[in-house]
Amino acid sequence: MISNLGLTLLVPVTPFAAFLLLAIVGPLRRTGRGAGLLSITAITISFAAALIVWTQGFVGERTWGWIPADGGPIATVGVLVDPLSNAMLVLVTLVSLLVQIYSLAYLSDERPASLGRYYTYQSLFVFSMLGLVLAPGFLQMFVFWELVGLCSYLLIGFWYERPAAARAAVKAFWITKLGDVGFIIGIVLLWAATGTFEFTELFEKAQAVSGLPLIMFLIYLGAVGKSAQFPLHVWLPDAMEGPTPVSALIHAATMVTAGVFMVTRAEPLFALVPEVLTLIAWVGAFTALLAATMACVEGDIKRVLAYSTVSQLGYMMAAAGAGAAQAGFLHLLTHGLFKALLFLAAGAVIHAVGTNDVFRMGGLFRAMPQTGIVFIVGTLALAGVPPLAGFFSKEAVLGGVWEAHLTGPFLMLALTALLTAFYMFRVVFIAFFGRAFAAGHPHEAPWLMRGPLWLLAALTVAVGLRLAVGGSEHEAPGWLVPLSLALAFAGFALAWAMYQRGLVDPATFSTALAPFDFLARRRYGIDALYGVLYRALVLGFARLIGWIDRYLVDGVLNVLSALTLRAGSGLRGIQSGRAQDYVYGVAFGVLLLIVWAQLWR
């Protein structure tokens, strides 16, 4: 058990050691590529350890007392190892490793100091995410939850000279904090009721807690912010201002799934509050549909993928809400693989053509067939085509939602499946086929970037085959597979007809659906609403505080100092500077003393 524990601890500790080394030793960080290699070495060790932990199927828990108090420590830190965290460990370390290797080529134009900074943040992120995954209690989870949020902020704002990136970073930080406030309040309320942060203890004691629905709703708010659920989804598309590998790692495969992971981890608690679960399912399905419609009208390749991520996160949440948390978690894992693949492939495309706009790409398949193939593999997986990984997990989610008799969410998710196939093939047809728009000569990415792409594509296929052989455990109705295949094919056919054959003009289509088109292009006004609220509430409050500071706090001090000045200038006349005047004063004073002494003896 000790060696198991040591191995498990090795997983998060190595990236942390790399982070400390890079953060403290400045010259090492400024070497850029050297820092990258160090970080990659650390994550490789971490990945190997995670792989062993996973294949050996370690299970166990070890905690140490943290905040000491009378009658035992208030909180504990430690590691909780079970199949859930094992699978997550492998996913996080694998995607991080591939992304870090990929970044070495993708960010090769950066100054060495910037590159070193990038890898420092990356190492910190990996450590934080692993700490979150291994957390045995809510408090440790919250600490690492905030740490990954910090890393997300730092990496979105990696190109902080660009105002858009700096704004997006602040926006991501703000919006997720909205949810996190609920999260911490929920955690503390739960602690007040049960006296523990530990999951295992909470699962036993939670039945007796009164007001559990409210508490679980507050905790769920944290997941809403982190996993970009409606109405706090607005930060994720803007987070695409960061470097593409960051989007692949943090904003597709790992951090944004922390919310889903948390709900899955705390599933026994959520199972006690069916009303909150129903809410989670509805919000998840609605998010999935809303994001999918926005992805259909988006022209920026990374933003399409970002909306797609929001949409798929909605899927996972819907599954968790339907009580099929395992299905949601399976989708989390497969989605982590193929969405990272899609982002990295999109990064290779952006690297080659120098723009994010799909309408300025075209015919790229001929120029970069390898990237094209892996992108299509990712697209097929996302659209849910067998035998790729996405098909089985999506089936499991849809089946789980149907089993839970949530007809509304099921219909929304089914429609989303159609839209998913549509918007992904839309990108494929516009960017990779059709007329060659791209200026210059797009070329295949260097092998450092292609290697991770092929590996992820192979894994997407391999996991799919593994799931196909293993078979699915849940009993879905028999018509589900044909239905979802038909939906995926319909989406594909629509995209093909519109953007490849030109049978249907996209313009007539959008006029036919004018209200939706109008709203989706304006992101349903949600961003604008946040903007107005931000300006009215936050800036208004800031202005009020500013006024109070300037006119009340400063005002009192200004009046005091003005009085002092007045008194001083009034009294300066006494100081004539002539010695004789002072002698007069002394003589007069002595006289007074004598008189006083005579009178009051």
Place this chain on the structure above:
Amino acid sequence: MIGLSSYLVLAALVFSIGLFGVLTRRNAVGILLGIELMLNAVNINLVAFARFHGDLTGVIFTLFTISITVAEVAVGLAIVIAIFRVRRTVEADRLDLLRG
């Protein structure tokens, strides 16, 4: 026989004249003279008390006072001359560099 009080009255008169001089003279040398008068009033007191109490301490003390007064006048006049060199005047009313 002249009593002790007569000496004290004389000393008080001399002291007052000296103080008057210090307060009213406009010339710095005049002020120094006033100070001298005040010091000598003290000396008269000391000698008078020594004489009437039959204690020589007062007389000896007066000798010290006189010698210190000499030193004081020497320093005082030196300062006055130094001021005169810089300011071209020794008029007390115009020596008000420290005016607030």
